[in-house]
Amino acid sequence: MFSKLLVANRGEIAVRIIRACQELGIRTVAVYSEADARALHTLLADEAHLIGPPSPVESYLHAERLIEVALKTGCEAVHPGYGFLAENAAFAETVRAAGLTFVGPPAEAIRLMGDKVAARARMAQADVPVVPGYEGEGDVDEFLAAARALGYPVLVKAAGGGGGRGMRVVAREADLPAALDTARREARNAFGSDRVYLEKYVDRPRHIEFQVLADHHGHVVHLFERECSVQRRHQKIIEESPSPVLDEELRRHMGAAAVAAARAVGYVNAGTVEFLVDAERRFYFLEMNTRLQVEHPVTELVVGVDLVKAQLAIAAGEPLPFTQAELSQRGHAIECRIYAEDPARGFLPATGRVVRAVEPVGPWVRVDAGITTGDTITHYYDPMIAKLIVWGEHRDDALRRMAWALDQYIIMGVTTNITFLRDVVRHPAFQRGDITTDFVERYFVGWRPPDTSVPDEVLIAAALAEQADTPPAVRANHGDSGERAGDPFSPWNVADGFRPGRV
Amino acid sequence: MEYHYEVNGTRYTVRVDQEEGGHYRVTVGERTYVVQAERREPGVFDLSVGTRYLRAYVVQTGTRRLVALDANTYVLERLREGRRQRHLGAPHAGQLEAQMPGQVIAVLVEEGQEVDVGQPLVILEAMKMELRIVAPRAGRVRALRCQPGDVVDRGQQLVELE
Numbered sequence: 093m094f095s096k097l098l099v100a101n102r103g104e105i106a107v108r109i110i111r112a113c114q115e116l117g118i119r120t121v122a123v124y125s126e127a128d129a130r131a132l133h134t135l136l137a138d139e140a141h142l143i144g145p146p147s148p149v150e151s152y153l154h155a156e157r158l159i160e161v162a163l164k165t166g167c168e169a170v171h172p173g174y175g176f177l178a179e180n181a182a183f184a185e186t187v188r189a190a191g192l193t194f195v196g197p198p199a200e201a202i203r204l205m206g207d208k209v210a211a212r213a214r215m216a217q218a219d220v221p222v223v224p225g226y227e228g229e230g231d232v233d234e235f236l237a238a239a240r241a242l243g244y245p246v247l248v249k250a251a252g253g254g255g256g257r258g259m260r261v262v263a264r265e266a267d268l269p270a271a272l273d274t275a276r277r278e279a280r281n282a283f284g285s286d287r288v289y290l291e292k293y294v295d296r297p298r299h300i301e302f303q304v305l306a307d308h309h310g311h312v313v314h315l316f317e318r319e320c321s322v323q324r325r326h327q328k329i330i331e332e333s334p335s336p337v338l339d340e341e342l343r344r345h346m347g348a349a350a351v352a353a354a355r356a357v358g359y360v361n362a363g364t365v366e367f368l369v370d371a372e373r374r375f376y377f378l379e380m381n382t383r384l385q386v387e388h389p390v391t392e393l394v395v396g397v398d399l400v401k402a403q404l405a406i407a408a409g410e411p412l413p414f415t416q417a418e419l420s421q422r423g424h425a426i427e428c429r430i431y432a433e434d435p436a437r438g439f440l441p442a443t444g445r446v447v448r449a450v451e452p453v454g455p456w457v458r459v460d461a462g463i464t465t466g467d468t469i470t471h472y473y474d475p476m477i478a479k480l481i482v483w484g485e486h487r488d489d490a491l492r493r494m495a496w497a498l499d500q501y502i503i504m505g506v507t508t509n510i511t512f513l514r515d516v517v518r519h520p521a522f523q524r525g526d527i528t529t530d531f532v533e534r535y536f537v538g539w540r541p542p543d544t545s546v547p548d549e550v551l552i553a554a555a556l557a558e559q560a561d562t563p564p565a566v567r568a569n570h571g572d573s574g575e576r577a578g579d580p581f582s583p584w585n586v587a588d589g590f591r592p593g594r595v
Numbered sequence: 596m597e598y599h600y601e602v603n604g605t606r607y608t609v610r611v612d613q614e615e616g617g618h619y620r621v622t623v624g625e626r627t628y629v630v631q632a633e634r635r636e637p638g639v640f641d642l643s644v645g646t647r648y649l650r651a652y653v654v655q656t657g658t659r660r661l662v663a664l665d666a667n668t669y670v671l672e673r674l675r676e677g678r679r680q681r682h683l684g685a686p687h688a689g690q691l692e693a694q695m696p697g698q699v700i701a702v703l704v705e706e707g708q709e710v711d712v713g714q715p716l717v718i719l720e721a722m723k724m725e726l727r728i729v730a731p732r733a734g735r736v737r738a739l740r741c742q743p744g745d746v747v748d749r750g751q752q753l754v755e756l757e
Contacts, residue, residue, distance in 0.1 A: 278725050281700070281720075437694070438694075440694055440726075440749075441695050441696070442695075443696045443749075447654045447661065448638065448654060448663070450652065471698065471721040502652060502663045502666050503668075504652060504654055504663050504668050505654065511667075544667060546603075546605075548626060549647070549664055550651070551600060551607050551609045551623050552609065552644060553640055553649075553653055553664065554600060554653060554660045554662050554673075555598045555609040556611065556619065556621070556630070557638075557662075559611055559619075
């Protein structure tokens with residue numbers, strides 16, 4: 093195993109990786125931009141190095157600087173996390189060329205799966221079903237003709253994209269040219285390539301993905317599925333495992349297809365094969381994410397495997413410690429992504445300082461947070477604050493636990509989607525497991541936070557807090573030595589009166 | 596002491612009197628409560644109101660008060676001595692604002708240019724998301740208030756239409 097590793101990321105995933113390393117006795121080096129000074133991941137790592145200004149291009153995407161820090165600090169390996177450089181084949185190559193271990197797949201696998209057009213072709217060769225589409229490089233007229241042949245609606249997707257970015261649903265021919273334009277520009281900005289392709293739009297699909305692990309000794313296994321159909325802006329907000337819709341037979345077929353997909357590209361390390369499942373329960377290869385996923389914890393809780401540690405062991409050359417037959421799903425896990433965003437205003441990102449975060453704590457409740465009390469959310473990075481993950485003996489149990497946990501979660505200072513998530517997990521369709529990728533548009537258009545009148549207790553608390561900060565000259569002379577807890581004027585420190593007897 | 600708050604357009608007056616024994620008599624409108632309280636740490640208050648034992652989190656910034664109770668966060672505006680605070684009027688109808696904080700990546704029109712309804716004027720980017728600011732109606736661009744590269748706040752004016 094490695095003795096020192098650089099975490100080329102930020103936020104909750106950097107924290108997650110550092111924690112796994114700490115358990116394994118691996119020393120860690122964090123990197124941070126000027127916007128992330130004293131962020132949680134910098135506090136947890138053994139060392140933290142400033143790598144540049146807030147803009148990702150000058151910091152977390154700056155490959156040379158990251159490798160320079162890794163070499164200077166004596167690291168043996170680099171973990172890319174997800175996002176940023178995680179699916180950048182050139183970065184994986186540069187890391188390896190510098191004599192470091194890249195905790196991830198071979199560059200060739202990243203490159204092939206990163207080119208969505210090439211990936212579709214390779215999957216078709218390996219008998220993994222793909223969605224009908226048009227991969228040509230023609231002009232607008234050829235795209236128009238191809239879209240007509242496929243039938244509207246169609247999807248415009250970036251060949252270099254993924255995770256819903258650079259993707260547009262087009263319902264009418266008239267809208268296609270503008271959509272191609274926007275998709276190209278977004279693709280060029282986000283992925284450095286403006287190549288786009290068309291796919292037949294699968295109506296009301298489910299998004300179900302399979303986790304795979306492959307070692308350097310030819311073993312490939314899958315760790316079952318994650319149902320990720322609850323999305324907004326094509327990005328997932330709730331994931332769970334098992335999927336409420338798969339039966340044993342479909343699960344076996346899709347698992348075998350996921351393993352075949354990984355084998356077809358010589359995959360090594362952790363990866364995820366994403367499928368669409370249509371109303372007739374046919375499944376199609378969507379893309380492969382050649383990295384750890386945001387939603388990996390639901391698999392960890394249901395299968396009982398620490399995926400980050402598995403990644404590290406595989407990268408260190410160790411064989412997988414289990415066979416497919418030894419893996420099984422137990423109970424049910426659900427993850428909610430806690431975002432700084434406003435669900436009542438089209439999920440627009442919110443920024444600001446989290447003046448207080450109080451996370452739920454309880455049996456089978458896990459919070460993977462990158463932002464905590466005092467941290468500032470800027471517009472530079474993804475607005476995810478934390479992932480809330482719960483496990484239950486069965487789906488109903490997990491649902492109840494998630495509803496409870498969301499009811500405990502307090503974030504003050506920025507607008508979040510917590511209130512929205514509370515309504516989603518209690519919605520009858522979600523409770524039934526009747527979830528497709530249009531779930532949010534279908535049931536939550538025009539959603540507003542419940543109109544809660546202000547309880548008197550809230551006004552009482554506010555007024556007593558004012559009282560706490562009122563200088564003694566203004567208040568009636570109430571004796572207070574003023575030497576406790578650094579607040580000389582506070583009546584709250586008086587050691588009389590109320591003691592709730594709670595610990 | 597009396598405190599005045601406004602929440603969602605409704606005004607509340609809260610009167611606090613400290614009594615013997617360290618508890619408080621608090622009046623909210625017509626209702627009176629006997630409250631005991633302890634500050635656990637700055638911003639964290641344990642209250643007992645009747646038989647209810649509560650933990651409230653309070654943050655004070657300027658005249659704004661954030662109070663979290665039972666995991667709901669309420670935003671209160673502290674008012675001075677019962678006088679209603681002036682509210683800013685609705686933005687002028689011709690002004691177009693940033694709907695989210697972010698960076699201006701493109702300005703697609705020029706001052707003086709005639710635009711159609713729905714025509715994209717400015718492209719904003721934040722957190723990997725692209726947002727087009729489009730003309731809400733046809734008209735002439737009176738003034739541009741941003742340029743590519745600008746970092747803008749939510750609500751900041753970007754374009755003025757005649």
